[in-house]
Ligand code: ADE
């Protein structure tokens with residue numbers, strides 16, 4: 176569209192990107208070879224990077240995607256692998272105009288297969304430091320808990336990460352993975368502890384699951400953000416509350432289409448959110464799986480909603496305001 180150069184030039188803040196979701200089929204195969212990891216041959220999709228990419232075009236649901244997501248990341252073994260994955264994402268983010276990135280990772284997906292927690296966080300932290308130094312891209316790491324596993328598993332992981340929350344190596348806590356059948360309230364204790372320690376909190380809610388999960392995340396987990404939150408528009412009172420409390424909704428348009436949460440970007444409640452004063456940002460979620468990075472998501476929204484330059488400036492400002500960096504850095508970002 177004619178606004179593409181305008182969208183490319185906007186200073187972007189990304190709040191919803193899973194670093195493991197930036198693992199491209201080509202990097203997956205490279206790392207698998209380097210680490211002598213055998214990828215399951217029973218599934219023809221793992222026959223080649225091209226076959227895998229083709230399979231990624233046909234996800235039927237969140238769980239269908241997660242199946243490939245958790246298998247693919249088995250090629251990540253060494254600190255250097257995690258660093259390379261994150262660094263390649265930061266390079267792409269920089270070229271898309273990202274000035275600040277708050278990135279998710281799933282430690283349990285690695286510790287559960289025998290990789291040390293320290294290996295994961297050391298690798299990711301090195302890439303973050305490099306991005307700050309070499310790309311002038313500020314970063315925050317957000318630890319996500321996996322909701323398809325027992326809550327006790329989350330409690331163990333949270334305990335492992337305590338020191339990193341205290342030093343600020345970790346900026347916040349999130350909740351992700353399968354949504355339907357896993358109401359967020361079960362994580363109330365962990366989130367309560369995090370709150371007393373002054374740790375920032377967010378959770379995936381209302382992506383594939385019902386709007387009730389958004390209410391529950393707000394009431395039980397006292398989250399400061401909602402990830403996805405596309406079902407929020409179904410409850411006008413709750414939507415008004417989210418707007419009043421300036422809860423940031425981190426939207427991921429191409430993800431929602433690929434995972435069949437909506438048929439088309441046009442169905443997303445972006446116009447409703449703008450009209451209701453709901454703060455939201457536009458993000459890539461798992462860019463290597465969903466056919467686009469952050470700028471592609473901005474362009475898809477523009478194609479669907481034909482927003483004005485003023486509206487884009489409002490979205491840009493909300494993304495900066497809703498971020499978890501200090502006020503000095505926020506002033507610098509705009
Ligand atoms: N983990 C990675 N991407 C996710 C998504 N879109 N929803 C829930 N968990 C995820």
Ligand code: ZN
Nearest residue numbers: 191351379460
């Ligand atoms: Zn996500």
